[in-house]
Structure formats: C-alpha cells, structure tokens
Amino acid sequence: METFILIGITGIGLGALYFLVASGLSLIYGLMGVLNFAHGSFLSVGAFVGYWLARNLGPETSMSEFILAMIIGGLAAGAFALLVEQLLITRLYDRHIDQALVTVGVSLVVGALLGGWFTNDLQIFPTPLWFYTAVNVGGAMIPADRVVYIATAVLLLIANWALLKFTRIGLIIRAGVENRHMVNALGVNVRLAFSTVFFLGGFAAGVGGVLVSVYSNGVSPLIAGTYLIYGFIVVVIGGMGSVPGSFIAAMLIGVIRQFANYYVTGLGDFVVVILLAGVLLIRPQGLLGKARA
Amino acid sequence: MNALSVKDLHVKINESHILHGVSFEVPVNKVTVLLGRNGVGKSTTLRSIMGFYEGTGSISLNGKEILGMQTYKIAQSGVAFVPEDREIFASLTVRENLSLASREKNSDAAYKLVYSLFPELDTRASQIAGSLSGGQQQMVAIARALLNKNEILLVDEPTKGLAPKLVSEVAEVLMRVAEHSTMLLVEQNLSLVKKIAQHVIVMDQGRVVYQGGPEKLNDASWVHQMLGVSGGHK
Numbered sequence: 001m002e003t004f005i006l007i008g009i010t011g012i013g014l015g016a017l018y019f020l021v022a023s024g025l026s027l028i029y030g031l032m033g034v035l036n037f038a039h040g041s042f043l044s045v046g047a048f049v050g051y052w053l054a055r056n057l058g059p060e061t062s063m064s065e066f067i068l069a070m071i072i073g074g075l076a077a078g079a080f081a082l083l084v085e086q087l088l089i090t091r092l093y094d095r096h097i098d099q100a101l102v103t104v105g106v107s108l109v110v111g112a113l114l115g116g117w118f119t120n121d122l123q124i125f126p127t128p129l130w131f132y133t134a135v136n137v138g139g140a141m142i143p144a145d146r147v148v149y150i151a152t153a154v155l156l157l158i159a160n161w162a163l164l165k166f167t168r169i170g171l172i173i174r175a176g177v178e179n180r181h182m183v184n185a186l187g188v189n190v191r192l193a194f195s196t197v198f199f200l201g202g203f204a205a206g207v208g209g210v211l212v213s214v215y216s217n218g219v220s221p222l223i224a225g226t227y228l229i230y231g232f233i234v235v236v237i238g239g240m241g242s243v244p245g246s247f248i249a250a251m252l253i254g255v256i257r258q259f260a261n262y263y264v265t266g267l268g269d270f271v272v273v274i275l276l277a278g279v280l281l282i283r284p285q286g287l288l289g290k291a292r293a
Numbered sequence: 294m295n296a297l298s299v300k301d302l303h304v305k306i307n308e309s310h311i312l313h314g315v316s317f318e319v320p321v322n323k324v325t326v327l328l329g330r331n332g333v334g335k336s337t338t339l340r341s342i343m344g345f346y347e348g349t350g351s352i353s354l355n356g357k358e359i360l361g362m363q364t365y366k367i368a369q370s371g372v373a374f375v376p377e378d379r380e381i382f383a384s385l386t387v388r389e390n391l392s393l394a395s396r397e398k399n400s401d402a403a404y405k406l407v408y409s410l411f412p413e414l415d416t417r418a419s420q421i422a423g424s425l426s427g428g429q430q431q432m433v434a435i436a437r438a439l440l441n442k443n444e445i446l447l448v449d450e451p452t453k454g455l456a457p458k459l460v461s462e463v464a465e466v467l468m469r470v471a472e473h474s475t476m477l478l479v480e481q482n483l484s485l486v487k488k489i490a491q492h493v494i495v496m497d498q499g500r501v502v503y504q505g506g507p508e509k510l511n512d513a514s515w516v517h518q519m520l521g522v523s524g525g526h527k
Contacts, residue, residue, distance in 0.1 A: 175382045175393050182380045185343055186394045186437060187368030290384075 005140035007258050013146030015254025016153030017215060020208025021227045022234035022246045023160060024081075024201020030177040030241015031197050035096065038084055038103035039205055039231065040224030041110035046077030046206020047125075048114055051219040054126040061126040070152075070210045077206020078199040085198035090191070107224070114221040122218030131214065149211050153247070156204055160243050169196050177241045233272060237279045239289020248287055296321045296445045296475040297342070302350035302360075304334075304341050311337045312348065313499040319445060324471045324489050326507075327479045329496035330521050335479045336377055338496070339447045342477075343367055343374050354444055369396070371444030375451060377479075379434040383423030387414055387433055390422050394437035407436045410466050428459035435466060445475045452482050464488065483522065486510065495519050 021043060028036050050073025057065045084106055092098045131148070134141035164170035172193040176183045183190045212227055213219040234253060238245030256275065257268035279286060297319040304312040312334050319325045327335050341348050344364040352360040359367050368374070382390050391414070397403060408415040411432040417425065422433055431451055438446055451467065452460040464485045470476070471489060480486050487510050495503035502519070509515050516522065 171385070171389055171393050175385060175389075178382050178384060179380055181345060181364070182376065182382070183393070184364035185345075185368055185374045185376070187365055187396050187441065188393065189363075189365045 002138070002140040005138045006142060007262050008255060009137060009140070009142045010146055011255030011258030012251055013149040013254070014258060015251035016149040017208060017212050017227070018230050018234050018254055019153045019247050019250035020156065020204050020211065021231035022238070022250055023156065023243050024204045025231050026235045026238065026241060026243060026246045027173070027197045028201050029235065031173060031180065032093070032194050033096065034089055034099050036103050037100060037228070038106035039201070040228035041107045042077040042081045042202040042205035043209035043212065043227060044110055044114055044221050044224045045080045045209070046073035047209030047213045047219045047223070048118060049073045049076035049206070050210035051123065051125055051213060061128055063128045063130060066128050070207050073210045074203040074206035077209065078203035081198045081202025081205070082195060085195055089198070111221045111224070118221070120220055120222055122216070122220045124218050125210070125213040127214050145214055149215070152207060152211060156207070157243070157247050164243070169193060173197060233276050237276060237286055239286030242286065242288040245286055245288030294321045295319060296355060297477065298351070298353045299338070299342070300351040302338070302341060302348050302352065304337060304346050304348035306337070306346060311499055312341065314350070315496070315499070315501055317494045317501050317504050319475060319477050320492055321475050322473070323491040324476045324478060325492040325494060326486050326490040327477060327494045327496065328486065328520055333496045334499040335496055336449055339374070339449050339477070339479060342447060343372065371442070373438035373441065373443040373446045375434045375438050375446070375448040377449040377453060379430045381422045381430050381433045383421070385422055386419055387422050387425070388418040390433050391436060391440060395440040397441055400440060403440045407439050410439070410469060411436055428455055428462065431455065431459075431463055435470070439470065443474070445477060446470070448476060448478045450479055450481060452480065452485060460485070483510070483516070
C-alpha cells in the first residue's frame with residue numbers, strides 16, 4: 001500500500017511539473033491559435049534567472065529565498081514571453097507555419113545563448129535542506145520536493161481559475177478562446193488579452209522551469225525540450241484552450257508514467273504515447289476541449 | 294444626412310474578387326435594407342464595414358474614414374454588429390455575454406432598455422448561452438449590440454433559421470429599435486422588409502444595382518427580377 005501511495009503521489013508531483021509547462025501552452029493556443037515552440041525557452045529563462053538568483057542570495061538557500069527565486073524566475077520568463085509576443089508573434093497572427101518557424105528559431109537561439117553562457121552541463125540548483133527530507137503520507141515516505149511541486153501547481157490552477165472567472169480580462173480571454181473576431185467586433189481589444197495570456201503562460205513556464213531544475217537535479221538548457229514535448233502531449237490530451245483539462249491530463253500522465261515505469265522500466269513514455277493515440281482516435285478534441293466545427 | 298457612406302469598395306477573399314466597387318449611403322435615423330440573392334456579397338459588405346476583411350475604396354462613418362481601421366476601433370467608433378450566425382459566446386452565461394459587450398461606464402439605462410425589449414434575458418441571466426434556443430440566442434446577439442451608444446447598427450439576417458412565431462418577435466424588436474436608430478439590415482424575409490424598410494439597396498454579383506425608396510418592393514415583377522422571389526403587388 002505504501003508503495004502504491006508513494007508512486008501515486010510522486011506521479012502527481014511529476015504531473016504538477018507538466019501542468020506548469022502546459023497551462024500557458026494551452027491558453028496561448030486556445031486564444032490565439034499560436035503553436036508556440038518558444039515555450040520551452042520561457043521555461044529555460046525562468047530556470048536560469050531563478051538559479052542565478054538562488055546562487056547569489058547566500059550560501060544556504062532558505063525556503064523564502066527559494067520561493068523568491070521561483071517568483072522572480074517566473075516574472076523574468078513572463079517578461080521574456082511578452083517580449084517575444086510583442087516583437088514577433090503580433091506580426092504573424094494567422095500565419096501558422098511562420099509562427100512555428102519563428103518560435104522554433106527563438107527556442108534554438110535561447111538554448112544556444114544559455115548553453116554558451118552557462119554550458120549545457122547540469123548545474124546543481126541551490127535548494128532548501130527541507131527538500132531532502134520526506135513527508136509521511138499514509139505510511140509512505142514522500143520526498144518533500146514533490147509536495148512543493150503539487151502545492152505550486154494547485155495554487156497556480158486556483159489563481160488561473162480566479163482570474164478567468166472573476167476578472168474582466170479573464171472574461172475577455174474566455175470569450176476570445178471561443179471567437180476572438182467577435183470579441184473585437186464588440187469593441188474590445190483582444191490583443192490586450194493576448195499579451196496577458198503570453199505573460200501568464202511565460203510566468204507559469206518560468207516557475208515550472210525552476211521546479212523542473214530541482215526535479216532534474218540541476219539546471220541545463222537541454223531540459224526544456226523534454227518538458228515541452230510533454231507539455232504539448234498534455235495540451236492535446238486535456239483539450240486545446242482548457243486549463244482544467246490540462247490539469248487533469250497532466251496528473252493522469254504523471255501518475256500513469258510513474259506506475260508504468262515502476263512495473264517495467266522505460267515503459268512510461270510508451271504508455272503515454274499509447275494514451276495520446278487513444279485520445280486522438282476516440283476524442284480528438286481532448287478530455288475537456290470543444291470540438292471544432 | 295448620411296451616417297455611413299461606402300464608395301467604390303473592392304474586397305478580395307483568398308484571391309476571389311467578392312465586392313466590385315460597391316457604393317451606397319445609409320441615411321441617419323432610417324432603416325436601410327440591403328437585399329439580393331444568396332452569395333451576392335451582402336454579408337461580406339457588412340463584415341467589410343466591421344473591418345473583418347481588407348479592401349480598397351472608402352467607408353466613412355459620419356464623415357470619418359474607417360476603412361483600414363482595426364475592428365475593435367470601428368466598433369468603438371459606434372458601429373454595432375449582429376452577425377448572421379449570432380456568434381454568441383456559447384460557454385459564457387447570458388450575463389457574461391452582455392457584460393463583455395458593455396463598454397459604457399454607466400450602463401444602467403442601456404441594461405434597462407435591453408431587459409425591457411427582452412425580459413427573458415433577465416430571468417435567464419445565469420444560464421449558459423449555448424443552452425439557449427435559437428431565438429433566445431438571437432436576443433442575446435441583438436442585446437449585445439444595444440448596450441452601447443451606437444451611430445449605426447449592422448444586422449445580418451436576424452430571422453434566419455427561426456420559427457415563424459420567433460420571426461414575428463424579432464421583427465417587433467427590430468421595429469422598436471429602429472424607432473431611434475440608424476440601421477443597415479440584411480434580411481431575406483420580404484414581409485419583414487416591407488414593414489421596416491425606409492431605404493433599399495439591392496446587390497447583384499458584388500455590385501449595387503438599385504438604391505432608393507422602398508416603394509419598389511410593392512412591384513412584384515421588379516422584386517422577382519431583382520431577388521428571384523415572388524412578392525409585392527402588381
């Protein structure tokens with residue numbers, strides 16, 4: 001039973017990391033139809049800014065310093081995402097192939113710059129000592145860092161829900177995901193919603209970048225690619241444009257992957273691909289996505 | 294005096310030349326009905342006025358050029374649009390649909406007007422708009438357009454697909470709205486058109502072929518020749 005709980009919760013922890021990457025991807029695609037391959041570079045920017053800050057804050061990173069590094073990393077990634085949107089994406093709306101090429105280009109340039117500056121080797125991310133302890137859940141000793149991943153993802157999901165549900169910009173974003181041309185026709189500048197979504201997506205990816213670096217035992221420009229692929233899989237399974245759908249899909253993938261890997265080493269990725277194929281065949285719009293006419 | 298003036302408007306969509314030098318005027322405080330057979334470019338004309346399509350020529354609103362402006366700026370200039378397929382936001386509630394459309398700081402009077410025209414929207418404010426009937430969705434689409442002070446209302450086939458009883462209800466609302474608005478209406482329902490039209494424009498193959506008073510609508514042979522439908526009185 002303890003093993004079951006341990007694998008289940010570590011799977012949810014992994015799913016939380018996938019969700020942090022996927023939530024922004026999902027909203028950006030749902031609202032703007034932009035297939036954003038630069039999203040991984042937002043993750044890298046957040047990870048490296050957080051890493052740089054945590055290293056310079058003191059010899060031993062406290063929990064509050066780690067949270068500060070995570071928030072600043074998220075803000076830096078959000079600002080970078082906004083810059084990419086303003087400088088490049090705004091010129092390429094409705095030009096999907098050009099968007100894909102340009103965003104792939106951004107991710108390659110950012111990866112090369114970070115690799116040149118910090119090298120591609122894993123560099124240990126300074127973390128609070130508490131991360132190396134374990135938390136007892138139903139007799140299973142869960143690594144404490146998993147609790148941080150899950151708490152961050154849940155906080156982000158709640159913040160996201162509150163923003164979308166209770167604010168005017170959230171209303172514009174929800175309407176824009178359905179029909180951005182009609183939002184414009186009502187006299188509302190949907191571009192402001194685009195920028196907000198890019199910033200928020202970048203912020204979530206940046207926070208995710210810091211946590212992914214902790215999970216991966218260090219920060220490296222090469223990490224982003226793997227998580228970006230999983231982010232896309234989560235978005236497709238959860239449904240384009242649906243943040244709750246991304247949350248459910250991320251948790252599902254994290255848990256299934258962990259269980260599969262526990263019983264047959266290396267089977268996790270294969271099972272996830274089978275799940276993706278199954279969803280595409282049975283429900284192409286994803287778990288909570290809306291079928292496109 | 295004209296609220297809207299369209300001159301030599303050419304619009305191409307995906308290399309297809311849809312509008313070939315369309316020119317017409319929409320007089321202030323009158324209902325102008327845009328008529329024509331299916332596919333002659335009526336909806337494209339309305340959508341081009343809203344800035345959905347790029348074009349050449351001129352579209353001026355109260356003397357101010359709006360061709361080439363972004364759609365949201367055109368709407369803010371005072372052009373309200375009720376699209377052909379309603380295009381309400383199906384996942385939002387009725388209240389959210391209206392709230393999104395409302396740009397006035399003090400919107401109480403506008404909401405009062407809307408709820409007096411459509412009392413049902415008040416009682417169904419919390420209902421998800423996608424679960425409304427076709428007629429109720431049309432009410433939401435029209436209500437959205439009435440929540441702001443507009444210079445002109447563009448209404449595209451508001452009775453399309455509605456049951457006869459609902460057609461009468463929508464027609465009644467349009468006539469009430471028309472009492473104090475400038476309206477450019479695309480409509481196929483000839484009996485409604487005859488009741489409401491004060492100025493008529495007929496299009497054929499992307500061009501305006503008639504512009505004038507509504508009296509012609511009573512000439513059955515003219516109606517048949519222009520619109521390909523029977524109507525009017527000999």
